[in-house]
Amino acid sequence: MTRSWPCDHCDAAMHVTVSQTVERDRLAWSVSSACASCGNAEEQCGRDDMPPQLRELLIDQVGLVILQADAETSQRSRTRMLAVFRAGGATIHESVSRYRALTNSGIEGTPAEMKLLADRLTRAGALLRGPEAS
Numbered sequence: 001m002t003r004s005w006p007c008d009h010c011d012a013a014m015h016v017t018v019s020q021t022v023e024r025d026r027l028a029w030s031v032s033s034a035c036a037s038c039g040n041a042e043e044q045c046g047r048d049d050m051p052p053q054l055r056e057l058l059i060d061q062v063g064l065v066i067l068q069a070d071a072e073t074s075q076r077s078r079t080r081m082l083a084v085f086r087a088g089g090a091t092i093h094e095s096v097s098r099y100r101a102l103t104n105s106g107i108e109g110t111p112a113e114m115k116l117l118a119d120r121l122t123r124a125g126a127l128l129r130g131p132e133a134s
């Protein structure tokens with residue numbers, strides 16, 4: 001399913017493509033929309049978190065993946081792994097919940113979000129499974 005929105009110029013449905021990548025330890029995203037009926041085209045891009053509406057659209061297009069870490073081997077890297085979540089903007093409480101999720105059923109996110117997290121956690125000494133399609 002591809003969601004789209006109406007063209008500003010002619011009101012026809014625009015074809016919208018969203019992408020998200022990891023660039024130098026940050027997320028980068030872009031959205032391009034094109035109108036087949038009048039040729040109107042728009043591009044938008046940004047860094048870090050994407051606007052929620054665009055993230056939904058991205059998930060429609062690429063799906064979600066799960067990142068998991070082994071609970072036993074993570075134990076010795078726990079402090080450094082918590083620091084990764086803290087550096088990503090989570091509170092101490094949130095970091096602990098994310099660590100628990102990671103070492104249980106896993107954390108779900110877009111492929112690029114989980115790749116970035118996997119890179120950071122691997123540098124912190126985590127032994128990971130995934131990202132795998134959820």
Ligand SMILES: [Zn+2]
Pocket residue numbers: 007008009010011012035036037038039040
């Ligand atoms: Zn148009």
